[in-house]
Amino acid sequence: MKLLPAILKQLRQSKCNWHLSTLIAISAGLGSAVGCGLLAWYFLLLPLPVLYMLNRKQLLITSGVFLSALLSGIINYHISQAAADKIPHQKAVISGKVTCIDTRTAKSKFLTPPAIVTCRVDTPDASFDAAVICPENINMFYGDCYRFSGKIHPAQNAGLICRDNQISGEYPPLFGKRPLLIINEMSPEETPFSIMRIFLDCRNILLSRLLERIRNPVYAEMAARLFLGAGSNSNIPMKNFAASGTIHLFSVSGLHVTLLAGIFLLLFRPMPFRWRYALAAIITLFYVLCSGASLPAIRAGAMVIVWCIMRSMLFPSSGWDSMMLTWSFCTFLDPETTGSLSAQYSFGITAALLLMLDRFNDHFARQQHILSLMPPQAPLTRERRKLFRRQRNLAMIPAVSITAFISGAGIALYRQNIFTPASIPANLVLTLLTPLLFGAMIFKMFFGAFAVIFDEFGAMLLEGSFCILDNFTREIARIFPMQYIQTPPLWSVFLFYLCLFGTLGFSSAIKRKWCLLGTALIIFNWYLFLRSDDFSLLVISSSSDRPALLALIYPGGDVEAVDIPDKESGALAAGLLREKGVKSLRVNFSGAAARNISGLPALSRQLECSVTAPLSKRKPTKAFMRHLRNAGFTLPEIPSPAKLTTPAPDSLIWEIPHAKIEISSSVTDCGRSIEITGRSGKTYKQILPWCSRPVVWQCEIK
Numbered sequence: 001m002k003l004l005p006a007i008l009k010q011l012r013q014s015k016c017n018w019h020l021s022t023l024i025a026i027s028a029g030l031g032s033a034v035g036c037g038l039l040a041w042y043f044l045l046l047p048l049p050v051l052y053m054l055n056r057k058q059l060l061i062t063s064g065v066f067l068s069a070l071l072s073g074i075i076n077y078h079i080s081q082a083a084a085d086k087i088p089h090q091k092a093v094i095s096g097k098v099t100c101i102d103t104r105t106a107k108s109k110f111l112t113p114p115a116i117v118t119c120r121v122d123t124p125d126a127s128f129d130a131a132v133i134c135p136e137n138i139n140m141f142y143g144d145c146y147r148f149s150g151k152i153h154p155a156q157n158a159g160l161i162c163r164d165n166q167i168s169g170e171y172p173p174l175f176g177k178r179p180l181l182i183i184n185e186m187s188p189e190e191t192p193f194s195i196m197r198i199f200l201d202c203r204n205i206l207l208s209r210l211l212e213r214i215r216n217p218v219y220a221e222m223a224a225r226l227f228l229g230a231g232s233n234s235n236i237p238m239k240n241f242a243a244s245g246t247i248h249l250f251s252v253s254g255l256h257v258t259l260l261a262g263i264f265l266l267l268f269r270p271m272p273f274r275w276r277y278a279l280a281a282i283i284t285l286f287y288v289l290c291s292g293a294s295l296p297a298i299r300a301g302a303m304v305i306v307w308c309i310m311r312s313m314l315f316p317s318s319g320w321d322s323m324m325l326t327w328s329f330c331t332f333l334d335p336e337t338t339g340s341l342s343a344q345y346s347f348g349i350t351a352a353l354l355l356m357l358d359r360f361n362d363h364f365a366r367q368q369h370i371l372s373l374m375p376p377q378a379p380l381t382r383e384r385r386k387l388f389r390r391q392r393n394l395a396m397i398p399a400v401s402i403t404a405f406i407s408g409a410g411i412a413l414y415r416q417n418i419f420t421p422a423s424i425p426a427n428l429v430l431t432l433l434t435p436l437l438f439g440a441m442i443f444k445m446f447f448g449a450f451a452v453i454f455d456e457f458g459a460m461l462l463e464g465s466f467c468i469l470d471n472f473t474r475e476i477a478r479i480f481p482m483q484y485i486q487t488p489p490l491w492s493v494f495l496f497y498l499c500l501f502g503t504l505g506f507s508s509a510i511k512r513k514w515c516l517l518g519t520a521l522i523i524f525n526w527y528l529f530l531r532s533d534d535f536s537l538l539v540i541s542s543s544s545d546r547p548a549l550l551a552l553i554y555p556g557g558d559v560e561a562v563d564i565p566d567k568e569s570g571a572l573a574a575g576l577l578r579e580k581g582v583k584s585l586r587v588n589f590s591g592a593a594a595r596n597i598s599g600l601p602a603l604s605r606q607l608e609c610s611v612t613a614p615l616s617k618r619k620p621t622k623a624f625m626r627h628l629r630n631a632g633f634t635l636p637e638i639p640s641p642a643k644l645t646t647p648a649p650d651s652l653i654w655e656i657p658h659a660k661i662e663i664s665s666s667v668t669d670c671g672r673s674i675e676i677t678g679r680s681g682k683t684y685k686q687i688l689p690w691c692s693r694p695v696v697w698q699c700e701i702k
Helices: 003-013 020-035 041-045 056-086 195-211 217-228 238-243 254-267 273-290 295-312 318-333 335-339 341-373 379-394 396-409 411-417 423-449 452-479 490-504 509-530 567-579 600-604 622-630
Strands: 092-100 117-122 127-133 145-153 159-163 166-171 180-188 535-541 549-553 559-562 584-588 608-611 643-648 651-656 659-667 671-677 683-689 695-701
Touching: 020 041, 020 056, 020 318, 020 335, 056 127, 056 318, 056 335, 092 180, 195 217, 195 273, 195 423, 217 423, 217 452, 238 452, 254 273, 254 295, 254 341, 254 423, 273 295, 295 318, 295 341, 318 335, 318 341, 335 341, 341 379, 423 452, 535 567, 535 659, 535 671, 535 683, 549 567, 549 651, 567 600, 584 600, 600 608, 671 695, 683 695
Parallel strands: 127 180, 559 584, 584 608
Antiparallel strands: 092 117, 092 145, 117 127, 145 180, 159 166, 159 695, 535 549, 535 695, 549 559, 643 651, 651 659, 659 671, 671 683
């Protein structure tokens, strides 16, 4: 009975010097995640012991922020659901007004315009965003408005296309989750006023200055995309950058914004202190807007601008507080940010870097104080001073290396469902190449404007930098081929949080204790995730005249499959299941059709298979198992713990212990429509498009 008061007393005495901005950011993130349904409410029980450590002021502020973020998340969730319901789900001929909202578009003779642009479509029935293909003679620019008539194609979620037991690509490659609108006829309307269009007009001027005298069109496209987010990816060897884990270069994000702000702060060093940071903030805002104002650029730009303001006012802990407040604003304005792995890494990497630099600064401040107490002219003092300078110059190497390692193990590994072993060394080398690229860009933009010889030299410098980058990524892609995966590598998230907590623990012994507790909670959550009783269904669809292969993966690792329609699907299923550590498979059949066993040899060559006779409203026929034996299959017949019934030709009821899963499929013009109703009553639906290769979809069933 005395244990609980003793623990509470110990908690009360071990107060940490938490920044108030950190508490606000944590509260906002938790509230937004729960409001959007990204985090279950019972996870809020984990940080409850920390609340006991807060004083009354901190508790009131964090409670208010949490409730406000929770309300913002709930409202945002319902708005996004209502907007999703208005998007067309069937092919149809529509007409109305279309407005270009694609910030990649640019009026430049040096760039190839995007083949598909993002537009806002307004019809009498609904208003939604869509990917638009215009007639060949029309190139749309941001803000252009047209009257149109055309055909709408429904949106499709991303999936994987496979062949020869290898995942060969993603579908759909062009329009993702947005519907596709193919316009047949369009007529221009008056362009409405837009502040963003003014900045994109400024970008057109910057592009003409940047791309002039660059002779290689591929390098011109790469420069426009990397520095200003303009143009398409048609000429860029994206596969090489994807394989090397450096594809994030062509999405203007925190790397670009912070690097540019840092370069200008170095150039402005002779200026007065306040003016230097004020100009850096203005240039950062201008760059974010001219580069298209993507969400990652806005996040990083807001962080840099707030930091510059705090720094110019000599605000303590300006870097950390600016980052925490920016995260809080982002979660209020876009609550689903908390579920974005990109956002978590963007802020997390910055947090780790800031904390590490603070620890280095504290260490070197102590060393400087020791040197100030030693005799200035003594030989030992001079040697220690030289050693101190070398250590201070080398201190950035581990900071940059750890940052590149975390980014390589996280962002580059999960982007576009690609696992790239080369991402970590490639991102380390990229830390040296990126300043060279931006330095060449700034030299050409500013010094090239005064003399033609400087402009020519800047163009040669840019082309040489991109040549190094292009050859480097090509060699990396040749040495380390891509490996497609279906989900982001969760171990990278785990590694990221471990690194973050490890960096937090540098400061003091009491913080190391609480960071150890945080690490233990992360490991506990990881264990809960691995022990979750959610089922996973693997769907492999081939041609329309064959059934889909369905593989149900139990929480304990057991797997049951229904229908093996062809050899290619059987080999593909065996390969994917082996990657998950599956060694044995129980095969069911929804009917006694002999053609459903044609993929069994491909399965049995890679996995240990057992066969369960088909169950339906009719009695299971012994002829089916006799057909297996006559075909030469020596597969053991083992009773299944699940009961499989087929009430209709295109529907299944999978009754397993303590749960029942209903699966139905139908053939549409777009592809095979799969609809799953889990034990919780939640429905999962997906359209797998028709193509010459099998298509894979994996669904977690709760």
